[in-house]
Amino acid sequence: MPKTEHQPEATQFDAAAADQMETIISDLGRMYHERNEALQEVARAHHEALFRLAMAAEYKDDDTGVHIVRIGFLAEALARHLGQSRAYATLLRKAAPMHDIGKIGIPDNVLKKPGKLDPAEREIMNQHPGIGADILGKSRIALFQMASEIALAHHERWDGKGYPSGLAGEDIPLSGRIVTVVDFYDAVTMDRVYREAFSTEKALEMLLAERGRAFDPSVVDCFMEHSASLEAMRQHVTIHRMTFADLVHDKPLAR
Numbered sequence: 001m002p003k004t005e006h007q008p009e010a011t012q013f014d015a016a017a018a019d020q021m022e023t024i025i026s027d028l029g030r031m032y033h034e035r036n037e038a039l040q041e042v043a044r045a046h047h048e049a050l051f052r053l054a055m056a057a058e059y060k061d062d063d064t065g066v067h068i069v070r071i072g073f074l075a076e077a078l079a080r081h082l083g084q085s086r087a088y089a090t091l092l093r094k095a096a097p098m099h100d101i102g103k104i105g106i107p108d109n110v111l112k113k114p115g116k117l118d119p120a121e122r123e124i125m126n127q128h129p130g131i132g133a134d135i136l137g138k139s140r141i142a143l144f145q146m147a148s149e150i151a152l153a154h155h156e157r158w159d160g161k162g163y164p165s166g167l168a169g170e171d172i173p174l175s176g177r178i179v180t181v182v183d184f185y186d187a188v189t190m191d192r193v194y195r196e197a198f199s200t201e202k203a204l205e206m207l208l209a210e211r212g213r214a215f216d217p218s219v220v221d222c223f224m225e226h227s228a229s230l231e232a233m234r235q236h237v238t239i240h241r242m243t244f245a246d247l248v249h250d251k252p253l254a255r
Contacts, residue, residue, distance in 0.1 A: 054098045069242055070237045071186055075179055091146055095150055098150070107124070126163045152164070153172050159214070204227055207224070
């Protein structure tokens, strides 16, 4: 994969994984336009493989991958509660888990550093949205166009103090505004090596504290209104050990 302006030096494994992602995306571009059922099945398998590479990219430390599965389902549900179409919400469910795929281009010494990043390391880390957008944006398929949009936007803030572009308010794509909220909520309510999970109540307080600052007020308000059902969905995905296959195949989420 040729190095773009967004990319720092990556490990040999990371470069190989990024090349594999680009190959999969290219193959999917052909397969999604085929009516042949066998090719459609291969396309679904390729899609799942891409999710697994996304997990490797985002969580090269110790996460199990269930986080990005939950993000997909939570983003879909929140989009529907916000009045978006079923087609948009389904696309979001499949695109959202790839939001941090650009971390494949971040060296482990930066990605896994236990302490605070210094300014040079922070500059490298802040390149991962652009790397992800570059990888995913090479496809004209709507799914990967949305995934590229999310990858580039999920660290932007409502108040304009985010990165990489300093977008503010509704200049941030809705897909990115939704994923930012569900990613934050799920991340703070799960155990990490450096802290225990926050309670649901505390997580909701933290969301409200960033309403109109980091997060779109309307997205936060909708999340708060439906927080009980969204948390129930989150628990369902965890308890039933739902996987990438559940995201890729359009199965209804049994409750």
